[in-house]
Amino acid sequence: xxxxxxxxxxxxxxxxxxxxxxxxxxxxxxxxxxxxxxxxxxxxxxxxxxxxxxxxxxxxxxxxxxxxxxxxxxxxxxxxxxxxxxxxxxxxxxxxxxxxxxxxxxxxxxxxxxxxxxxxxxxxxxxxxxxxxxxxxxxxxxxxxxxxxxxxxxxxxxxxxxxxxxxxxxxxxxxxxxxxxxxxxxxxxxxxxxxxxxxxxxxxxxxxxxxxxxxxxxxxxxxxxxxxxxxxxxxxxx
Numbered sequence: 001x002x003x004x005x006x007x008x009x010x011x012x013x014x015x016x017x018x019x020x021x022x023x024x025x026x027x028x029x030x031x032x033x034x035x036x037x038x039x040x041x042x043x044x045x046x047x048x049x050x051x052x053x054x055x056x057x058x059x060x061x062x063x064x065x066x067x068x069x070x071x072x073x074x075x076x077x078x079x080x081x082x083x084x085x086x087x088x089x090x091x092x093x094x095x096x097x098x099x100x101x102x103x104x105x106x107x108x109x110x111x112x113x114x115x116x117x118x119x120x121x122x123x124x125x126x127x128x129x130x131x132x133x134x135x136x137x138x139x140x141x142x143x144x145x146x147x148x149x150x151x152x153x154x155x156x157x158x159x160x161x162x163x164x165x166x167x168x169x170x171x172x173x174x175x176x177x178x179x180x181x182x183x184x185x186x187x188x189x190x191x192x193x194x195x196x197x198x199x200x201x202x203x204x205x206x207x208x209x210x211x212x213x214x215x216x217x218x219x220x221x222x223x224x225x226x227x228x229x230x231x232x233x234x235x236x237x238x
């Protein structure tokens with residue numbers, strides 16, 4: 001079995017010929033095998049490159065329309081070349097559009113356990129927990145997302161509450177207090193007599209109640225941290 005030229009191989013297959021087993025073996029051995037020969041393709045518009053590597057265009061090439069992104073095919077797969085048109089519209093914005101990848105932002109960031117609270121024996125069925133935020137009326141507009149989670153031992157219940165809202169000038173707007181996993185817990189929010197924003201929730205009884213407060217940075221608000229909120233216990237609003 002040996003490598004043969006094309007003309008030599010053609011002589012094995014003249015009209016009426018019956019090629020032998022060794023001549024068929026010569027035919028097979030004279031061609032490249034993708035698996036046995038560790039075949040690597042060379043693109044027509046690029047230098048030889050390693051198989052399985054994707055040569056990606058830069059953002060400038062995409063926006064200018066000069067990108068002809070080359071996909072170098074892994075061994076045994078069919079090669080494909082795709083061309084991308086320049087970006088001219090994103091979410092309704094037309095014209096030259098600047099794309100930003102991996103842009104850093106604190107929006108959506110969370111900070112857990114900015115405040116923690118525990119009550120032991122001697123619980124109350126009338127007291128509420130009041131969470132005082134550092135946002136004050138007429139001191140700037142602030143959006144907020146606050147979450148309380150914990151264990152209400154007395155009622156064998158899960159504390160899972162989310163408050164969202166917007167302190168806009170003198171008022172709280174776009175507010176919602178959502179109690180999850182429980183039908184016995186109630187919650188709400190208000191502006192106190194000291195002009196600060198308060199969130200509140202009430203358990204059937206505060207006996208052995210444990211919870212923590214988390215903050216998420218939303219809109220024009222801020223990412224609160226330990227010391228920014230105060231937890232008070234009282235039957236009445238402040």
